Amino acid sequence: MGEPVIAVLAPEVIDQIAAGEVIERPASVVKELIDNAIDAGARTITVETAAGGRGLIRVTDDGCGMSARSALLALERHATSKIRSVDDLWGLGSLGFRGEALPSIASVSRMTITTRLGGELAATRIIIEASRIVSVTEAGAPAGTTIEVADLLHNLPARLKFLKGEATEASHITELIGRVAMAHPELHLRLKHNGRTSLEAPPDRDGYARAQALLGGRIAARLEAAHGEEDGVRVAAYLGAPELAQATARGVQLFVGKRPIRDRGLLHAVTMGYGELIPRGRYPIAIVHVDVPAGAVDVNVHPQKLEVRFSDATAVCAAVRHVVQAGVAAAPWRAELGHAGPIHMSALTTVAPPRLPFDGIPAT
Helix, strand or coil: CCCCCCCCCCHHHHHHHHHHHHCCCHHHHHHHHHHHHHHCCCCEEEEEEEHHHCCEEEEEECCCCCCHHHHHHHCCCCCCCCCCCHHHHECCCCCCCCCCHHHHHHHCCEEEEEEECCCCCCEEEEEEECCEEEEEEEECCCCEEEEEEECCCCCCHHHHCCCCCHHHHHHHHHHHHHHHHHHCCCCEEEEEECCEEEEEECCCCCHHHHHHHHHCHHHHHCEEEEEEEECCEEEEEEEECHHHCECCHHHEEEEECCEEECCHHHHHHHHHHCHHHCCCCCECCEEEEEECCCCCEECCCCCCCCCCEECCHHHHHHHHHHHHHHHHHHCHHHHHHCCCCCCCHHHCCCCCCCCCCCCCCCCC
């Protein structure tokens, strides 16, 4: 057998490999575009989809917009305004930072970017097909950015066949928008599937009000807020009563620096905070926001940024557990239980898992 020939991959192959890491399904595209909109200072973001996102994804924001030069540069791989050195990866304040999203999406779709920088008279419209820039023209548009992604994965039929049906892919997008809304109560978020509004979240005064609005019904009525800070770790937790406990962790939503994440340590800290009030094998409904000092968390450990690494995970988990413990002890429903032991299974109410919450358990 001869020596295998080593060759440098062609740019289009590199682009599609990178897209495979970033783009798992249409919801992945929506996430990247929303992250960019938030980083651009948007206050209102509208997401429109057709055919579960496979046919069309359109994200419109009222952020700062881009000049023609910046918009073209954003299509280059690893072009970003968020970092300049390795040290900048620690304590990032932005959601995006790698400069991979737009070129990755553009490599597996037909993309149109329409953007106007505030103060400029005309917008710029760029049409891209499979990484190839087809045209760059002036256009009329308000300040901000609209990105349309059509025919997602059209040039990767092997990947396309692994997507689920329209309803399933649409539900993933809805859950994503719910997570974004939970993390950013200050934003006005709107989602339309096939021309019909399926979710609208006007700005709320704080995270507690947003959690109540999104969870609604019986859950909102039994949700209590708890806040605390320990060793520089700030925690805001919105805790559901023990009788709302579920057989899965879908009701536990974890956020670090406004990023939805999956972390077994934090999930365990939340359940430990409830002590014996929840039977083993069940999980509470809890929305937990964590903020750590700059430089204490590394967000560059997962292709889709769903996991983070803390410089002192023990301290972060302890802070979360203590805030949850204090919140549970002070909650009105804690006094209703009248004892310290676990509630009986017969006392548990049957509540359908919320459609919006994020599964707190890492994928295996």
